[in-house]
Amino acid sequence: MKQNSARTYPPLWRLLRYAKPYRVQVWAAVVCSILRTLLDLAPPYLIGVAIDVVVEREASLLARLGIQDPLTQLLVLSILTITVWGLESLSQFTADKLWQNLAQTLQHELRVDTYNHLQELDLAYFEDHSTGTLLSILNDDINQLERFLNFGAKFLIDFFTRVSAIGITFMLLAPGVAWLAMVPIPFILWGTFAFQSRLAPRYDAVRDQAGLISDRLANNLSGIATIKSFTAEAYESDRVYAESEAYRRSNGQAIAISVAFQPLLRVFILSGFVITLYFGGREVLQGQLSVGIYGFMVFIVQNLLWPFTELSEIMDEYQRAMASVRRVMGLLDTPIAVPHGGQSLPLGMVRGEVQFNDITFAYNGRNNILNHLSLHVPAGSTIGIVGATGSGKSTLIKLLLRFYDVQNGCILIDGINIRELHLSDLRQYIGWVSQDVFLFHGTVAENIRYGSFDATRDQIIQAAKLAEAHEFIEQLPQGYDTIVGERGQKLSGGQRQRLAIARAILKDPPILILDEATSAVDNETEAAIQRSLVKITQNRTTIAIAHRLSTIRHADCIYVMEHEQFVESGTHEQLLVKNGTYAKLWRVQSGIL
Numbered sequence: 001m002k003q004n005s006a007r008t009y010p011p012l013w014r015l016l017r018y019a020k021p022y023r024v025q026v027w028a029a030v031v032c033s034i035l036r037t038l039l040d041l042a043p044p045y046l047i048g049v050a051i052d053v054v055v056e057r058e059a060s061l062l063a064r065l066g067i068q069d070p071l072t073q074l075l076v077l078s079i080l081t082i083t084v085w086g087l088e089s090l091s092q093f094t095a096d097k098l099w100q101n102l103a104q105t106l107q108h109e110l111r112v113d114t115y116n117h118l119q120e121l122d123l124a125y126f127e128d129h130s131t132g133t134l135l136s137i138l139n140d141d142i143n144q145l146e147r148f149l150n151f152g153a154k155f156l157i158d159f160f161t162r163v164s165a166i167g168i169t170f171m172l173l174a175p176g177v178a179w180l181a182m183v184p185i186p187f188i189l190w191g192t193f194a195f196q197s198r199l200a201p202r203y204d205a206v207r208d209q210a211g212l213i214s215d216r217l218a219n220n221l222s223g224i225a226t227i228k229s230f231t232a233e234a235y236e237s238d239r240v241y242a243e244s245e246a247y248r249r250s251n252g253q254a255i256a257i258s259v260a261f262q263p264l265l266r267v268f269i270l271s272g273f274v275i276t277l278y279f280g281g282r283e284v285l286q287g288q289l290s291v292g293i294y295g296f297m298v299f300i301v302q303n304l305l306w307p308f309t310e311l312s313e314i315m316d317e318y319q320r321a322m323a324s325v326r327r328v329m330g331l332l333d334t335p336i337a338v339p340h341g342g343q344s345l346p347l348g349m350v351r352g353e354v355q356f357n358d359i360t361f362a363y364n365g366r367n368n369i370l371n372h373l374s375l376h377v378p379a380g381s382t383i384g385i386v387g388a389t390g391s392g393k394s395t396l397i398k399l400l401l402r403f404y405d406v407q408n409g410c411i412l413i414d415g416i417n418i419r420e421l422h423l424s425d426l427r428q429y430i431g432w433v434s435q436d437v438f439l440f441h442g443t444v445a446e447n448i449r450y451g452s453f454d455a456t457r458d459q460i461i462q463a464a465k466l467a468e469a470h471e472f473i474e475q476l477p478q479g480y481d482t483i484v485g486e487r488g489q490k491l492s493g494g495q496r497q498r499l500a501i502a503r504a505i506l507k508d509p510p511i512l513i514l515d516e517a518t519s520a521v522d523n524e525t526e527a528a529i530q531r532s533l534v535k536i537t538q539n540r541t542t543i544a545i546a547h548r549l550s551t552i553r554h555a556d557c558i559y560v561m562e563h564e565q566f567v568e569s570g571t572h573e574q575l576l577v578k579n580g581t582y583a584k585l586w587r588v589q590s591g592i593l
């Protein structure tokens with residue numbers, strides 16, 4: 001509800017609301033920026049006063065204020081100028097520092113919040129959104145905001161202060177000429193905003209296109225070995241070229257409008273300047289305006305009108321930033337499809353009984369993978385699941401981990417519906433060695449320790465020994481401190497699997513899931529791991545999925561999956577006696593057939 005209503009706010013408003021905790025700094029930065037601009041306007045005024053001193057001497061403005069001697073008047077003016085410049089530098093320094101700190105803080109907070117929200121989203125979201133697009137939001141879009149906060153916000157404040165201060169002073173000093181000098185302003189404003197409204201959709205397109213390039217690059221870099229093995233470099237180069245070209249084109253379309261407006265603005269500004277020069281001069285000649293005020297006005301009229309040329313650039317920056325805000329906020333608004341349950345069950349109290357009660361599940365827009373499937377795994381028992389590839393074995397595990405929610409039926413742990421459990425509790429109970437082992441860039445020890453961050457070196461080595469990994473780790477150049485490379489690419493598939501098993505053993509969960517956990521190791525190593533697993537799986541619920549039946553033959557019960565259901569179950573011996581699918585598979589694998 002709250003998230004939907006947030007969408008109705010304009011992006012700038014949402015950004016400001018985000019900055020709410022920093023409102024003191026924001027106001028301080030605004031005040032310092034206004035002060036700086038006002039002080040920046042003082043020197044032209046002081047020049048006007050100086051002209052007044054040298055022309056009018058004892059009849060000057062300062063003389064009327066009580067300083068008779070023209071030389072003393074000049075001295076006072078000099079001191080005033082030094083003071084103004086000093087204060088201007090100070091306020092500029094403070095404003096810059098405040099804006100930059102704010103930009104850095106907001107950028108940091110937004111990035112961390114967006115990332116944290118992203119982590120909470122369900123797996124289906126990541127399947128529908130490419131890594132490149134998400135990276136471009138987390139990096140490019142958030143950096144764009146920093147640029148705007150660093151420069152754009154400051155410019156906008158400077159602009160409004162400058163225009164209001166000069167406009168009012170003009171009106172007070174020479175109302176006859178002032179309105180003429182301001183005639184171009186409505187035209188400039190109208191043009192600026194008309195042009196910005198045409199620019200906004202083009203910048204949205206640029207941001208989207210930037211996301212697409214990022215996708216392509218991220219995809220290619222992670223698939224570089226495949227590209228090389230298929231000698232597809234030229235093909236990929238063409239695809240990158242096409243994406244980059246599309247980005248260039250969409251940026252070009254935005255730039256085409258953005259540059260066309262500048263020359264037009266100059267014409268308007270020139271007219272304001274010429275009007276002041278001519279009509280102001282005429283008033284001086286007619287004795288209606290003092291020379292000092294005329295000098296000040298000619299000098300300052302450009303200060304009034306030039307910011308309007310910058311306004312279009314700032315609005316340009318603003319539109320780019322708002323396109324980024326929309327993307328960042330869009331991500332932050334994405335509802336969490338798999339929410340936490342309210343119940344908390346301490347890890348130490350979990351027995352590990354798992355029940356799938358009449359569950360039905362289909363991936364988004366696909367046919368049912370599991371149909372009215374039920375399974376009961378008593379606490380502490382070991383079960384094996386076999387079945388054809390694509391039959392839904394891994395899906396069953398992902399449902400237990402609540403990566404997705406079932407459409408019908410329920411899954412229980414120790415009799416509690418997993419939807420009611422806090423997600424982090426639920427996932428604490430489960431040690432999952434997945435089919436696709438993912439190792440993080442870091443050392444072997446860091447990867448084993450992943451998730452059990454307090455584990456000692458000895459515990460890590462002990463877990464590695466049980467996973468039959470200690471020996472090969474010792475032979476690595478830096479042993480446990482060897483860097484495994486991104487995604488563990490400096491290790492073999494079997495070595496990666498053993499690290500993943502060690503990681504799950506170290507976690508010491510009440511429920512252990514082994515999804516093809518030893519598929520990449522040789523028979524001898526697998527036999528050794530199996531011997532270790534006998535010890536590890538004692539008093540722990542274990543669900544093992546395997547194509548190699550020898551891996552699960554000693555399970556308390558083996559389930560055979562087919563056609564969205566379990567079609568057979570029993571011990572290895574019972575299933576052989578049944579002479580069904582399992583027996584057929586066994587005969588094929590053991591070479592009897």
Ligand SMILES: Nc1ncnc2c1ncn2[C@@H]1O[C@H](COP(=O)(O)OP(=O)(O)OP(=O)(O)O)[C@@H](O)[C@H]1O
Binds near residue numbers: 387389391393395
């Ligand atoms: N994220 C997903 N979105 C849509 N369909 C999916 C997704 N993941 C898996 N599937 C489909 O669901 C079916 C079951 O996949 P699953 O990975 O559970 O099979 P499996 O029995 O573990 O297979 P294998 O033995 O090959 O590992 C497959 O047809 C697969 O194409």
